[in-house]
Each structure stands twice: as C-alpha cells, then as structure tokens.
Amino acid sequence: LHKAEDLFVLNHSHDLTRILYVSSALPEELENYAGKKINISRVGEEFLFYEAEPTELLEYLSLLRDFMQDHAYEHHKHRYGLRVHKIAAVMSCGKNFAIWKTAGRRIPWQTPDAPNNIIHIRLATGSAVEQMNAHPFSKLHTALTHNGETTNYEALRQRVEQFNLSPLASTDTEVASLKFHLVADEWEYPDWALFESFSPTTGDDLKLVDPEIRAQLEQVQRVEFASSPDGPYQYLCLRHNPYRKATERVDLKDPADLRPNISALWCDANKSESRFVSIIASEEHAVRKMLELLDREKIIDGAEADQTFVNSGMISRCYFDDTCQINKFELIDRYGKPVQLENSGEHYSVRRKILSQAIDESGYQGWDENYQRFFSENLKKLSFVEFRGLLENRVNAAASDLEFSRILELLSWLNDYLKTLDPGTKALSSLLDIVKLNIDRLLDRAGEEIFTNYFRIDQNAAYSFDRSPENGDSLVIDASGFLQEGTDPGLSLASFLSFAYNHGWRNFIIYRASGHRLISTAVMGSGDTDDVQMDVYGAVGEYFGAFMKGGVIRLHGNAQNFCCMCMHHGELYVFGHAGKVCGYASKGGKVFIMGNVVDRCWTNSVNDSRCQDLEVMILGSPNKYAGESLMGGRFFFAGLHFDQKGRLWLNQRPCLGSKMFGGASRAEFVFFDPEDRLIHAQYNHGKLIPFTDEQWQIFDKKIRETFSLSNIQLIKQGGAEFLELNGKEIEYCKENFKLIVPRGGLKGYESH
Known part of the structure; x- marks a missing residue:
C-alpha cells in the first residue's frame, strides 16, 4: 500500500508538472475534448490562463488535469505543444525529502527540517539555462546530480518511457534520474544490481569479480545494458527510504573511469555518539575545504580525512530514528558487499583547542636530535597535547636559518611518514592535521x-x-x-x-x-x-x-x-x-x-x-x-x-x-x-x-x-x-x- 500510494503521488506530481509547466495541450485538442469552445484568450497554441476569471481558471485547470489523465503524454505527444507561459511545477514530492532548483546562484541555506537535503547550483551546459534544467533532478525519494555527458540519451529515454515516465527537462541528466528512480526506488533493485544497471562490468573486468556473482551481473546486463548510460559521467545520487528509516548517497561512475573523483571518509565511534562523514569531489582541495568547515562548526574534530581513495561505485548509507537522528551507518561497494571501516581512533581539533601553556619537555630531553627514532618508539604513548606541544615549541623557538631548516625537515618527515608509525589510540588524521598546521605556522x-x-x-x-x-x-x-x-x-x-x-x-x-x-x-x-x-x-x-x-x-x-x-x-x-x-x-x-x-x-x-x-x-x-x-x-x-x-x-x-x-x-x-x-x-x-x-x-x-x-x-x-x-x-x-x-x-x- 505504501508503494501504491507513493507511485500515485509521483505520477500525479509528474503529470501536474507536465501540463502546468512543460507542455500545453493544443487548444483544438482541448476544445474537442471539452466538447465546447473555451472562452479564454489565447496566443498562438496556448491559452493565456492569467487573463481568465477565477471560475474560468478553475474550470480550465480541471480540464487540463482530466485531459492529461485520459491522454498520457508518452502516447499522445501530437496533442501537446511546448508551454511558454509557465504556471507551476512540483520540485519534490517525497516524504522527508526536498530539493530546490534555481536558474541562478542563490542557494536557500534555510533548508527544510529533513534528514536529506541535497543542494547543487550547477546548470546544464548543453541545454537551455532554465529552472527545470537545473540540478538536482528529483523523483519521489531519489535525487540525482551529474558531472559529464550521457551520450546515449535516446536509449535511456526510450527505456523510461516504456513505463510512462517521459523527461520533463531538455537535458541528458533527467533521463538518467528517471532511470535511477525506476531501479532504485520503484523497483528497488538490490545494491549490486543497481550499480550494474548503470555501470556494467564487462570484458576482462568480469573475471576480477567473485565467480558466485558473475552470472547475476550478466543477467542484469541482459535487461539493462542497452539503456545503461554511455559516455564520461559521474552521478551523485541520493536515495531515501522513509519506511526503513534509511538514507544514502549513491556514487555512480562510468565503467571506463573517464570522470575524476576522490572520496574521503571521517569516522569517530569512540564516544557515546558516533560521527561519520562521507565526501566525494572532483579534486582533493574541495574535500579539504569541506572538512575545515565541518571542524569549525564542531561537527567533526580535525580537518583531515581518515581515508582518501578513488571509488568505482559506493553507497554511503545512514539509518535514522524517529527524531531524524542518525544512529547507524555503513558503506556498501558496487557489488553489494560491506566495506569494512578501520577504527581510526580518537580525534582532536587543533584549531579549536588552545594550549594553555607550553609543554614541559623535561621528560623528552634531546628528542629532536634523532626525531625519527623518537617518534617511531614514542608516538604511540604521546598524547595529542604532548605531540602538539613538542612541535609548537620548536616552531616558536626557531631563531636561525639552521634551526628553521632543521625544523622544516622534521615536520616534512612527519608529514610524509606518520602513516608508517603506530599512533596508539590517536587518529592518524588528527596527528597529521597538527603537523600540517605547524608547517604553515613555521613557513x-x-x-x-x-x-x-x-x-x-x-x-x-x-x-x-x-x-x-x-x-x-x-x-x-x-x-x-x-x-x-x-x-x-x-x-x-x-x-x-x-x-x-x-x-x-x-x-x-x-x-x-x-x-x-x-x-x-x-x-x-x-x-x-x-x-x-x-x-x-x-x-x-x-x-x-x-x-x-x-x-x-x-x-x-x-x-x-x-x-x-x-x-x-x-x-x-x-x-x-x-x-x-x-x-x-x-x-x-x-x-x-x-x-x-x-x-x-x-x-x-x-x-x-x-x-x-x-x-x-x-x-x-x-x-x-x-x-x-x-x-x-x-x-x-x-x-x-x-x-x-x-x-x-x-x-x-x-x-x-x-x-x-x-x-x-x-x-x-x-x-x-x-x-x-x-x-x-x-x-x-x-x-x-x-x-x-x-x-x-x-x-x-x-x-x-x-x-x-x-x-x-x-x-x-x-x-x-x-x-x-x-x-x-x-x-x-x-x-x-x-x-x-x-x-x-x-x-x-x-x-x-
């Protein structure tokens, strides 16, 4: 019943947007359907609704709705023209799910209270600069943004129109969002099948996959291969399931790896409240900037990711409770298998925590004379405050060119080789954050x-x-x-x-x-x-x-x-x-x-x-x-x-x-x-x-x-x-x- 209700809402919203914003029923077709002449002014192939009296407007809108229901656009395209005078459009219709589309650069930061808010200001570069063409594209409980090109637009369009879902925009991105809705929400493909329907595993790559799922992948390809997107693309998708109380980001990438991406994870499960951040971007400096902002807002501790890597397809899934608080998270790879997250340890914010006084080095006399050996043997035992204090003391005390070069050499060694040392219960990312900040301070x-x-x-x-x-x-x-x-x-x-x-x-x-x-x-x-x-x-x-x-x-x-x-x-x-x-x-x-x-x-x-x-x-x-x-x-x-x-x-x-x-x-x-x-x-x-x-x-x-x-x-x-x-x-x-x-x-x- 939930599914039936959802599909009714989606189809109704889709039809309303079609008839009120994208397409206009041709006047002759509408009058033939009504069996009478419509007494509203018209220009060309469109009635001027804004000049109608309230009662006439209500009758006109009701007629449009009935006409659309009896003449589905996908099968009666000859009865419709392109609407010039827009009336209204449904941007999103899911539960606890909202998107905002704008043809400008204004972002509504006061977003609705919901566990999902996806914001993207990019406009389509291959079609008209128009609000309906703006990203993201939402369909009930899914939303999709796009970097790249989908070169087989027609194949995707034909696939979604088989199920009475014609695109409302004039960009290649929307047909991809319609297919994503079908396989991810309406049909609820398993995770591995969702990826395979968009980014098929072919040729020699199939031989790298576990034999037990190889046949399953090929079965999905028999159905979906012809309508899987082609070209250089990266889809950043959001899927929300209000009934299972789950929300997730789905990263879909072309099988030839033509588009760049970098993924970053930050995870802290060492306190009463677990915190988890998953970021994907085209380049690392965007990830770094995002983490700095999250650290400043006290959402995470430290501005360095625990892991950075390139993924060929991954789901970052979170589960939430009745108060919309996230209480569990998991990562799923493109073949439906859980990605095991390493316990990174305790994190520390070097920017928000101030050292009240210089660290006492009496127990570490001469530590910097053989700093490689010192940190190899003692990093595990040092606290964040001690580690930070030792470095800051040296940065602050530098008083000659020789001392400057020696301290820069020390900090550079830590920057490059911390990953090879045992940090104990401390997060390596937070230690690296301390080192990088001190490099900046020294320079x-x-x-x-x-x-x-x-x-x-x-x-x-x-x-x-x-x-x-x-x-x-x-x-x-x-x-x-x-x-x-x-x-x-x-x-x-x-x-x-x-x-x-x-x-x-x-x-x-x-x-x-x-x-x-x-x-x-x-x-x-x-x-x-x-x-x-x-x-x-x-x-x-x-x-x-x-x-x-x-x-x-x-x-x-x-x-x-x-x-x-x-x-x-x-x-x-x-x-x-x-x-x-x-x-x-x-x-x-x-x-x-x-x-x-x-x-x-x-x-x-x-x-x-x-x-x-x-x-x-x-x-x-x-x-x-x-x-x-x-x-x-x-x-x-x-x-x-x-x-x-x-x-x-x-x-x-x-x-x-x-x-x-x-x-x-x-x-x-x-x-x-x-x-x-x-x-x-x-x-x-x-x-x-x-x-x-x-x-x-x-x-x-x-x-x-x-x-x-x-x-x-x-x-x-x-x-x-x-x-x-x-x-x-x-x-x-x-x-x-x-x-x-x-x-x-x-x-x-x-x-x-």
Whole structure:
C-alpha cells in the first residue's frame, strides 16, 4: 500500500508538472475534448490562463488535469505543444525529502527540517539555462546530480518511457534520474544490481569479480545494458527510504573511469555518539575545504580525512530514528558487499583547542636530535597535547636559518611518514592535521628578518616583487591568495613561478596550495631547469610536475590528475597518491609515488634515448588501462598500503584493474605478488617472463629504493631478508616478484 500510494503521488506530481509547466495541450485538442469552445484568450497554441476569471481558471485547470489523465503524454505527444507561459511545477514530492532548483546562484541555506537535503547550483551546459534544467533532478525519494555527458540519451529515454515516465527537462541528466528512480526506488533493485544497471562490468573486468556473482551481473546486463548510460559521467545520487528509516548517497561512475573523483571518509565511534562523514569531489582541495568547515562548526574534530581513495561505485548509507537522528551507518561497494571501516581512533581539533601553556619537555630531553627514532618508539604513548606541544615549541623557538631548516625537515618527515608509525589510540588524521598546521605556522615565520636565507611572499606582494636571491636563498610562497590558473603573474601561482625563475630564483617552497594547477618547473622557461629544487605542501591541483625538463620536485601530499604528464627529465617525489592519466606521454624522468595511481598511467609514453631513462617506482597499485600504448620504461608496483595503525598490508591485487599494456610495444612492469593475486585476465596484452640476472639486479636496486623512500625496513634473519606485512613475515626474494612485458607483435613498433 505504501508503494501504491507513493507511485500515485509521483505520477500525479509528474503529470501536474507536465501540463502546468512543460507542455500545453493544443487548444483544438482541448476544445474537442471539452466538447465546447473555451472562452479564454489565447496566443498562438496556448491559452493565456492569467487573463481568465477565477471560475474560468478553475474550470480550465480541471480540464487540463482530466485531459492529461485520459491522454498520457508518452502516447499522445501530437496533442501537446511546448508551454511558454509557465504556471507551476512540483520540485519534490517525497516524504522527508526536498530539493530546490534555481536558474541562478542563490542557494536557500534555510533548508527544510529533513534528514536529506541535497543542494547543487550547477546548470546544464548543453541545454537551455532554465529552472527545470537545473540540478538536482528529483523523483519521489531519489535525487540525482551529474558531472559529464550521457551520450546515449535516446536509449535511456526510450527505456523510461516504456513505463510512462517521459523527461520533463531538455537535458541528458533527467533521463538518467528517471532511470535511477525506476531501479532504485520503484523497483528497488538490490545494491549490486543497481550499480550494474548503470555501470556494467564487462570484458576482462568480469573475471576480477567473485565467480558466485558473475552470472547475476550478466543477467542484469541482459535487461539493462542497452539503456545503461554511455559516455564520461559521474552521478551523485541520493536515495531515501522513509519506511526503513534509511538514507544514502549513491556514487555512480562510468565503467571506463573517464570522470575524476576522490572520496574521503571521517569516522569517530569512540564516544557515546558516533560521527561519520562521507565526501566525494572532483579534486582533493574541495574535500579539504569541506572538512575545515565541518571542524569549525564542531561537527567533526580535525580537518583531515581518515581515508582518501578513488571509488568505482559506493553507497554511503545512514539509518535514522524517529527524531531524524542518525544512529547507524555503513558503506556498501558496487557489488553489494560491506566495506569494512578501520577504527581510526580518537580525534582532536587543533584549531579549536588552545594550549594553555607550553609543554614541559623535561621528560623528552634531546628528542629532536634523532626525531625519527623518537617518534617511531614514542608516538604511540604521546598524547595529542604532548605531540602538539613538542612541535609548537620548536616552531616558536626557531631563531636561525639552521634551526628553521632543521625544523622544516622534521615536520616534512612527519608529514610524509606518520602513516608508517603506530599512533596508539590517536587518529592518524588528527596527528597529521597538527603537523600540517605547524608547517604553515613555521613557513609563515619565513618573513621574519632573522631568517636571511628565506624570503616569504604572498599574492598581495606579487605585483611589486623584484627581489633576486643571494647565496642560494629559498623563496617561500604562500599560495592561498593566488588563483588556481591563469596567465597574470600577479594573480596566478604558475605564472608567478615563471616570473620568479626569471628573477634568478631556483629554490622554492610552496605552501597552502589549494587546487593550484601546473605547479612544475615547466612554467619556468623553454630550456632545462636542472638547477631547480621545489618542495610543495597542501592540496595541489591538476598537472602537478607536468612537462618537467629537469630539477627536483617533492610533493608532501597527494597529487591529482595528469601528474608528471609529458615529463622529459628530472626527479619527482609524491608522498601520497596520484590521480588519473599520470605520466601521460612522458619521455623520461624518475618518479616515486607513495600510494596508488588511478587509471591510464603512463599512456603513450616512451623511453626516449635522447634524455633521462624513464623509471617509475610506485608503493601502491595501478588501475585500469595501465601502460596503454606504452613504448618503454621500467616500472615497479609494490601493491602495498599502510593501515590506521601504521602496519603494512597487501592491496587487494598488485594491479587493481585490467586492460594492462593495450597497444603497448615495449616496457617492463614488475609487481610484488607474494600471494599470486595478479591474474592473466589483467594483462591479456602482456606476458609473464622470468627475470634475467641483469634485470633482477636493476630492479632489486629500484625496489629497495622504493621501500627506503616509504620508510619500510627489511628485516634480516638467518641470511635472508623479510618484509613484515599482512601480520606475518614474507621473504624478500626474486620469486615473489612478477615481470610483465607487452606481448608484442604490433607491426611498425619492433625497434622501440
């Protein structure tokens, strides 16, 4: 009965919006239906309702309703025209569910009291700027927003019109929202079937799925494949079930992973009230800004996520009680399986809590003389206040260039390697938040006169900047006021880097980066930049290290899409994850990434003999289409990650996707695979070959360097070496590594 009532409300609301806002019954059709002439003024093919008397208007509206009920639009389109004079539209009709659509930029922050409020100001870019085309699109207890394109609009439209649900807007997004309503609300597909109806698992990817559900996925595809969206898209959906008291965000992504996304989780279940935040965005700096706001509003403690990752489809589901308070939450992957959340520990807000006095260091004399050993042994026992106090004491006490550089080195080590240490009951994210805040505080001090080897500048002084360095000085740049991109050196960070380089600067420290693009030596001129050193802190934007022609760049955080794209030579170190299309069209260079890389890494790259060898060391795993059309280079993928307690674990697989080496002619991929998780379906275009002595000697050196850069120690025991991971010791030996090369046979590529 609930379902019948809901569908009646939805269909009635849909029909009302159709006849009162989108379409107008043609005057002749309406008069024929009424059996009489309608005495209301008309212009063209439409009655002017606003000129009617109240009794005439009531009769007219009743007639419209009856006409619509007897002549469903989907089967009688020839009886309708496009309504020019709008009357009214139903924006949302669900229980405890509301959306707001506007053709402008005004957002109604005073939202209704409900467990769900979805707000999105984006307008459709491929259709008329009109209120009905604005996101989100709501259908009873679902709502959908969209980033990208749906290229098979007609296939989706035909599918939903089979069930008398024609689109009310003129944008591709609404047909997707109608299909989402059908499978997620009206038909209530299981979670895995919901994902499969939108983003089908095909080809080699099916072989990576558990065999017991493979047949189920194919059955859904037989029904839904033809109307599954095509093109580059990311749907952010909301589904609400008032009867089960559940509400959820559903992340739907195209199966080819063409659209960027980053997901972030923050979870604290250590007090009487559990708190949970799930965020998805296109780039990390948006996540960072959101967490800062939530921390400021005392909703969470700390502005750092517990986990950041890329998801190919996920449900963030919350359950609420009669007072609309959330009392339970869970994550579901695209195959309907629960995602296990690690207990991150107790959180701490460094911005809201003030230290009343400096910490007493009498029990920690000389701790900073060997800070790596000190924190490795004592981090677990230190309280948040003690950890914070030790760092703040050093930042506040810095009084010389030597002390400044030593403290920055200490803070940078913590920033990069906290994830490898055991924090005890404390959340690693909150410790990292403390470290990042102290890095900002220290670099803010670079403008003080006592530090002669550092010169600090922000955007306010960019236009008047005319200083040249002396004796290898470092230029410290506060990026927060600069635009993310542009050509004006007084406004754009990348342009200012070029301006500073032309003034002779070669050592750069950039902090408070927030989505700034093309932070690279590439902007510094047309020649080689081998004498440049750059350290970057914050959440950078796309094209980090792209087009490098020399120098050393260290990123103390995650990179986004197109990292080290078109790299010629130089050294790039990323102490975090990297995004999509990493290393595209590179010709050489040395790259280290202390995390995963997303799809299409090093596509169309070549090991050009005219420049530095292309050598890549990845602590984590690649994803789909790795090494597509690759023509050279040596790559190592460890397939490892650290958990919330600093312990080392194997990823689900050494490579997280399929279609490796498609169209590739030459390269060497080495995977650490002690449990034989890499399967042939992932490298159909490649082949597994044994190491020669020379190859193993080369890769042994690169593997050891990767572990060293990741703060991973090899344990020597009985003449052998071991790695401690997955809670056990695994021997470091050639037999636990796999060498994959392109299968070859492509005519014209034999010499590469």
